[in-house]
Amino acid sequence: MFNVLFLCTGNSKRSIMAEAILNNRGKDRFRAFSAGSHPKKEVDPNAIEIIKAAGIEVPSDITPKSWEVFGQEDAPKMDFVITVCDKAKGELCPVWPGQPMSAHWGVEDPQEKDGDLREYRDVLRILTTRIQLFTLLKHQNLSRMKLQQEMDEIGLKQ
Numbered sequence: 001m002f003n004v005l006f007l008c009t010g011n012s013k014r015s016i017m018a019e020a021i022l023n024n025r026g027k028d029r030f031r032a033f034s035a036g037s038h039p040k041k042e043v044d045p046n047a048i049e050i051i052k053a054a055g056i057e058v059p060s061d062i063t064p065k066s067w068e069v070f071g072q073e074d075a076p077k078m079d080f081v082i083t084v085c086d087k088a089k090g091e092l093c094p095v096w097p098g099q100p101m102s103a104h105w106g107v108e109d110p111q112e113k114d115g116d117l118r119e120y121r122d123v124l125r126i127l128t129t130r131i132q133l134f135t136l137l138k139h140q141n142l143s144r145m146k147l148q149q150e151m152d153e154i155g156l157k158q
Contacts, residue, residue: 001029001030001031002029002030002031002079002080002139003030003031003032003033003076003077003078003079003080003100004022004030004031004032004033004078004079004080004081004082005032005033005034005035005067005070005078005080005081005082005096005100006018006019006022006032006033006034006035006082006083006084007034007035007036007037007067007081007082007083007084007085008034008036008083008084008085009036009037009038009085010036010038010039010040010064011034011035011036011039011040011064011065011066011067012036012039012040012042012043012044012047012064013043013044013046013047013109013110013111013120013123014047014084014085014107014109014123014127015034015035015036015084015085016034016043016044016047016048016051016062016064017047017050017051017123017124017127018032018034018082018084018105018127018131019032019033019034019062020032020051020056020057020058020062021051021056021124021127021128021131022131022134022135023057024056024057025128025131025132025135026131026134026135029135030135031076033070033076033078034065035064035065035066035067035069035070036064036065036066036067037066037067039064039065039066040064041064042063042064043062043063043064044111046110046117046120047120049117049120050117050120050121050123050124051124054124054128070096071096071097073097075097077097077098077100078096078097078098078100079098079100079101080100080101080102080103080151081096081100081101081102082102082103082104082105082151083102083103083104083105083106084105084106084107084127085106085107085109086104086106101144101147101148101151103148103151103152103154103155104152104155105127105130105154105155106155107123107126107127108123110122110123126157126158129157129158130154130155130157133154133157134151134154137150137151
């Protein structure tokens with residue numbers, strides 16, 4: 001099983017959506033987590049509404065958390081770390097144990113546009129497409145270089 005950490009600054013929308021999507025769509029091969037560099041106090045209720053409307057389970061105890069949690073010795077070892085917002089991409093990340101592969105799959109913050117539910121649905125659609133492509137990769141059969149190339153290309157999909 002591969003562990004995947006999705007990062008965003010606030011860990012209240014996009015990274016939470018990505019975590020929920022992968023935990024539901026890839027649960028036999030992947031275990032997803034999410035965190036932020038400056039986590040908000042709570043998950044954005046619009047994000048939860050859109051995730052649930054898509055038929056994706058959301059744990060009732062899901063909360064924003066600091067990415068520092070996943071840099072500690074007792075944290076799960078990550079195989080992949082994926083940033084989903086441009087602000088998190090530019091920040092100095094903690095050193096992740098085990099040298100996980102990383103990629104940037106930037107998605108615009110739905111609140112920075114209109115903030116309506118249509119924007120949240122667009123974000124969910126983009127992340128779902130990217131995660132589906134990611135789960136279809138034959139991770140064990142690809143060289144590290146080829147896998148990195150494939151992950152980078154996924155980040156360009158809309």
